[in-house]
Amino acid sequence: MWRNxxxxxLLIIDTLLLNIAYFFSFYLRFDYNIPYQYFIVYEKSFYxxxxxxxxxFIFFKQYNKIWRYANLRDIMELxxxxxxxxxxxxxVLFLLEIHLPRSIYPLYWFLSIILITSSRILYGxxxxxxxxxxxxxxxxxxxxxxxxSAGRMLIRELKNHPEIGMKPVAILDxxxxxxxxxIDGIPVMGKIDDxxxxxxxxxxxxxxxxxxxxxxxxxxxxxxxxxxIHIKVKTLPGIYELVDGTVSVNNIRDVDINDLLRREPxxxxxxxxxxxxxxxxxxxxxxxxxxxxxxCRQVARFSPSHLIILDIYENNMYDVQxxxxxxxxxxxMSCIIASIRDEKRISNIFKKYKPDIxxxxxxxxxxxxxxxxxxxxxxxxxxxxxNLVKYADLHNVKKFVMxxxxxxxxxxxxxxxxxxxxxxxxxxxxxxxNTEFVAVRFGNVLGSNGSVIPLFKKQIxxxxxxxxxxxxxxxxxxxxxxxxxLVIQAGALAKGGEIFVLDxxxxxxxxxxxxxxxxxxxxxxxxDIPIIITGLRPGEKLFEELLLSEDKYASTKHDxxxxxxxxxxxxxxxxxxxEKYRTTIDDMNVDQVKAxxxxxxxxxxxxxxxxxxxxxxTEDILGDATNDV
Numbered sequence: 001m002w003r004n005x006x007x008x009x010l011l012i013i014d015t016l017l018l019n020i021a022y023f024f025s026f027y028l029r030f031d032y033n034i035p036y037q038y039f040i041v042y043e044k045s046f047y048x049x050x051x052x053x054x055x056x057f058i059f060f061k062q063y064n065k066i067w068r069y070a071n072l073r074d075i076m077e078l079x080x081x082x083x084x085x086x087x088x089x090x091x092v093l094f095l096l097e098i099h100l101p102r103s104i105y106p107l108y109w110f111l112s113i114i115l116i117t118s119s120r121i122l123y124g125x126x127x128x129x130x131x132x133x134x135x136x137x138x139x140x141x142x143x144x145x146x147x148x149s150a151g152r153m154l155i156r157e158l159k160n161h162p163e164i165g166m167k168p169v170a171i172l173d174x175x176x177x178x179x180x181x182x183i184d185g186i187p188v189m190g191k192i193d194d195x196x197x198x199x200x201x202x203x204x205x206x207x208x209x210x211x212x213x214x215x216x217x218x219x220x221x222x223x224x225x226x227x228x229i230h231i232k233v234k235t236l237p238g239i240y241e242l243v244d245g246t247v248s249v250n251n252i253r254d255v256d257i258n259d260l261l262r263r264e265p266x267x268x269x270x271x272x273x274x275x276x277x278x279x280x281x282x283x284x285x286x287x288x289x290x291x292x293x294x295x296c297r298q299v300a301r302f303s304p305s306h307l308i309i310l311d312i313y314e315n316n317m318y319d320v321q322x323x324x325x326x327x328x329x330x331x332x333m334s335c336i337i338a339s340i341r342d343e344k345r346i347s348n349i350f351k352k353y354k355p356d357i358x359x360x361x362x363x364x365x366x367x368x369x370x371x372x373x374x375x376x377x378x379x380x381x382x383x384x385x386x387n388l389v390k391y392a393d394l395h396n397v398k399k400f401v402m403x404x405x406x407x408x409x410x411x412x413x414x415x416x417x418x419x420x421x422x423x424x425x426x427x428x429x430x431x432x433x434n435t436e437f438v439a440v441r442f443g444n445v446l447g448s449n450g451s452v453i454p455l456f457k458k459q460i461x462x463x464x465x466x467x468x469x470x471x472x473x474x475x476x477x478x479x480x481x482x483x484x485x486l487v488i489q490a491g492a493l494a495k496g497g498e499i500f501v502l503d504x505x506x507x508x509x510x511x512x513x514x515x516x517x518x519x520x521x522x523x524x525x526x527x528d529i530p531i532i533i534t535g536l537r538p539g540e541k542l543f544e545e546l547l548l549s550e551d552k553y554a555s556t557k558h559d560x561x562x563x564x565x566x567x568x569x570x571x572x573x574x575x576x577x578x579e580k581y582r583t584t585i586d587d588m589n590v591d592q593v594k595a596x597x598x599x600x601x602x603x604x605x606x607x608x609x610x611x612x613x614x615x616x617x618t619e620d621i622l623g624d625a626t627n628d629v
Contacts, residue, residue, distance in 0.1 A: 007063045010123070014057060017115040018050045025107035038101075045098050049089040053112070056085035075117055082113045139167040143195070143204045145222055146211035147173035147181075147188050154210050155184050169202050192218070195225050209235045227519040274302040276357070276399070276492055283308040283355035285340055285388065286362030288316025291403060294484040295359050296320055300328045308353050310336045311362070340384030350391040358392055359487060360385065360402040363419070367407070370415040374593040375585050381418035382425075383582060389425055393433040401491045402426050404441040404499070410603050417597045417604045423499055424600070425578075428571035430497035438494040440487050441564075442478055442502050452510060456517050464529035466514045469536050474507035489561065499564040574600070 026034050026042050034042070057063065060081045086109040093100065142158065144151050155168045171188045172195060173179070178188050189198050198204065207226055209219055219235070226233050282299050286292040287309035293316070296309055307324075311317045314337050321335045334353065338345045340362050363381050364370055370377040385402065392400045404423055407416030423439045430437040452475075459466045478486075482502075490500040515525040523529045568574075581588075581596060588596065598604050 010063055011054065013119055013123075014054060014116060015050055017119055018053050018112055019046055021111035021115050022046050022049050022108055024111055025104050028107055029101055029103050041098065041100065045093060045100075048092065048096075049108070052089045052092055053082075053085035056088055057081060060084075075120065078117055078120060079113050082116050083109060086112060139165055140205035141169045141203055142166045143198060143202065143207045144168055144171045144186070145173075145192060145195075145207060145209045146214075147171050147175065147178040147183060148211065150212055151210040152183050154208065155186055159184065166206070166208075169204070170198055172198060192222065195222065196229055199226075199229060199231055204231060207231055207233045209233060223516070223519075227516075230519075230524065277302040277304055277488070279303065279305045280356040280398075281306040281308065281353060283310060283353065283358045285310045285358070285360045287311050287335075288313050288320055289361060290480055291483055291487070292359075292361040293320045294480050295361060295487060296324060297327075298481075298484050298488060299359070300324055300331055300333075305332060306353070306355075307331060307333045308336065308349075308355055309333065310338055310340075310349070312337065312339045339380075340388055341379050343387045346387045347391055350395045350397075354395055355392075356398045357491065358388065358397055358400045359491075360388055360400065361487075363403070365405070365415060367413045367415050370418070371413060372590075374414045374590055374597075375588065377414045377418045378585050378593060378597075381415070382421050382578070383585075385422045386425055386578060389429050389437065392437075393429060393435050397435045399491050399494055400426070400435050400437045401487055401494065402437075402439045403487060404439045406441060406443045408441065410605065411601065412605055414594070414597070414606075417601050420601050420604070421597070424568040424574055427497050427499070427568045428574050431569045432571055436494045436496040438490055438496065439499045440490045440502075441499055442483055442486060443475055443507075452513070453517070456514055460518060460523070460529055465532045466518065466529055467532050467534045468511045468514055469534050471509075471511055471533060473510045473536075475510060477508055477513075478502065486561065493561065497567055501562045501564055 023042065023046070026038060030038065060077075062078060062081055086105070089108075090105050139162070144154060151171060151173075155171075158164060158166050158168050168186050171183060171186055172190055172192050173188055174191050179190065181188050189202075195207070199207070207222065209222055211218070223233050277299055282304040284292055284295050284299065284307070287296050288311040292309075292311065296307065300307060309317065309320060317335050317337065321333070324331055324333060336349060338349060340346060362384065364373075364377050389400065402422060404419050405416065407413060408419040408423055409416075411417040411420055423441075426437045426439045429435075456466055486500070486502050490498070493500065511531065514531055518525045518529045518531075525531055577600060585593070594604075594606055598606075
C-alpha cells in the first residue's frame with residue numbers, strides 16, 4: 001500500500017515539475033513576457049509533453065526505485081531518461097507540426113533535468129532524515145574494523161537502517177593508503193593497533209570486524225584488545241554473501257567460538273569429494289546427530305542417487321528429513337529408524353537398499369556416561385559397528401568410512417577404548433574384504449551436541465559458574481563442517497585399511513576457551529562469571545593424542561590429512577573374542593567389562609580402577625579367555 005502511495009506521489013510531483021519546466025522554457029525564451037500566440041501553443045502542447053515524459057519515466061522504471069538509497073549512478077540514469085523524454089517530446093511535436101522556437105527545446109531539457117533530479121535528491125534526503133529521527137532507538141557508537149568493500153557496504157547499510165540501533169563513528173585499517181580518509185563521512189582514524197585509544201576517544205560501545213577474508217589471528221588480536229576493556233566484538237559475514245543477498249546487515253553476529261580456532265579452517269577439494277558420491281547410494285548412520293546431520297547436508301549437495309539416513313532417535317531424524325526436503329526437493333531419500341545393535345534389522349536394511357557407500361557416525365560418545373554404562377558402550381559402539389561392517393562386506397559396499405576419535409589413542413575411558421576396538425574391526429575386515437574400510441580420527445567438535453561449548457553457553461546464560469574439570473586440560477578442536485569434510489575427503493582418499501588423522505594445529509586449554517567465551521558474552525571471567533575447577537571426571541585425560549606413535553604416520557596429497565601406519569590385522573583372534581562374549585556382556589559388571597576391553601586393547605589404561613590382574617583373577621565369566629587373543 002505504502003509503495004503505491006510513494007509511486008503516485010512521485011508521479012504527481014513529476015507532472016507538476018515538468019509543467020513548470022515547460023512553462024519556464026517559454027517564459028525565459030521571451031524575456032519574461034510570453035506573446036499571446038505562443039501562449040496558445042503552450043496551452044495546446046503542455047499536456048502532450050508532460051504525458052510523453054511521464055510514460056518514458058514509467059517505461060524505464062523510474063518509479064520502481066527506492067530513492068532514499070539513491071547513488072550517483074541512479075541520478076545519472078535519471079538524467080539520461082529525462083534527456084530521452086525531452087527528445088521524444090520534441091519528435092512528437094515536430095511530427096504533429098507544432099512549431100516552437102528552437103531555443104525552447106534545450107531550455108526545457110535543461111530545466112526538466114534540474115528540477116527532476118533535484119526533486120529526487122531532496123526526496124531521498126527527506127526520507128533519510130525522517131527515518132533517522134525514529135524515536136525510542138538508542139544508537140550504539142560503533143567502530144568499524146576494515147575500510148574495504150565489506151566495511152563500505154556495512155557503513156551504508158547502518159546509515160540506511162537506523163532501526164538497527166548502530167551508528168558508525170570511526171574506521172580502523174592497516175592499509176596506509178586508506179588512513180585519514182573517509183567513507184561516507186566516517187573517518188579512517190588509524191591502524192588496528194590504535195583500537196583501544198580510538199575506543200576511549202570516541203566512547204565506542206561496540207566493534208564490528210568487517211574484514212571477512214582476514215586470517216583468524218587478526219580477529220583474535222582484535223578480540224583480545226577489546227576484551228581487555230570490556231568491549232563487545234561482532235563480525236560481518238563474507239562479502240560474497242552480502243553481494244548475492246544470502247545475508248544482510250541484520251546478520252552481523254556476535255563473535256562465535258568458532259572464530260577462535262588457533263588455526264585457519266581446513267579446506268578440501270570439493271570436486272574430488274563429489275566425484276565418488278555422485279549417482280551413488282549413500283547410507284549415513286547416526287544421521288540425526290551433529291556430525292551425521294551435517295554429513296547428510298554435505299552429501300545431499302553432491303547428487304547421490306539415493307540418500308539413506310539411519311538413526312534410532314526419531315525427533316532428530318525428522319528435523320533432518322524436513323530440512324533436506326526443503327533444500328533438495330528432488331533428492332531421493334529414505335529415513336530409517338533402527339538400532340545398529342539389531343543385527344537382523346541391519347541385515348534386512350543392507351539387503352533392501354544395497355548402499356554403495358556407508359558413513360558410520362552412530363555411537364555413544366559421552367565419556368562419563370559410558371564409564372557408568374560400559375555394557376551399553378560395548379553393545380552400541382563395538383557390536384553395532386561389527387554388525388554394519390559384517391553386512392557391508394556381505395553386500396559388497398564399495399566404501400565404508402567410520403568416525404573415530406582422538407580418545408581412541410592410548411585410551412583411559414570406556415568410550416575411547418570402544419572406539420579403538422572399532423578401528424581394529426575396520427582394519428582387520430579390510431584385509432579380507434573387497435570393501436574399502438577406513439576410519440577418520442579427529443578431536444572435539446565445536447558446538448556438537450553434548451560438547452563443552454553449549455554447556456559453557458548455558459552456564460553463562462544462567463549467570464555461572466562455568467565449570468572446568470582441570471586447569472591444564474587441553475583438547476584439539478575443529479568445527480562441524482571441517483569434521484564432515486574430513487570424513488568425506490577420507491572416502492575420496494581411501495584405498496582400504498587407513499586411519500586418517502587431521503592436522504588440527506595446537507591443542508587448546510579448556511579454561512582458555514571458557515574465559516574467551518565469557519568475555520565474548522560481555523562479562524569478565526572470575527568477576528561477573530566465576531570459573532570453578534571440579535576435578536577430572538572418570539576416564540578423562542589431561543591431554544588427548546591423535547597418533548598412537550608420533551613417528552609412524554604417512555602424508556597424503558592433502559597437506560592437512562595424515563595416515564597412521566600401525567595396522568591391526570588379527571581378524572581371527574579379534575572375531576573369536578568378540579563373538580564369544582557378544583551374548584554375555586549384559587551379565588558382566590563394570591570391572592569385568594574393563595578386563596574384557598583390556599584384553600582387546602592392551603594400551604587401555606583405566607587408572608582409576610583396580611589392576612587388571614586383580615580383576616582377571618576373580619572373574620568366572622571370562623574363564624580362560626586370557627589366551628584367546
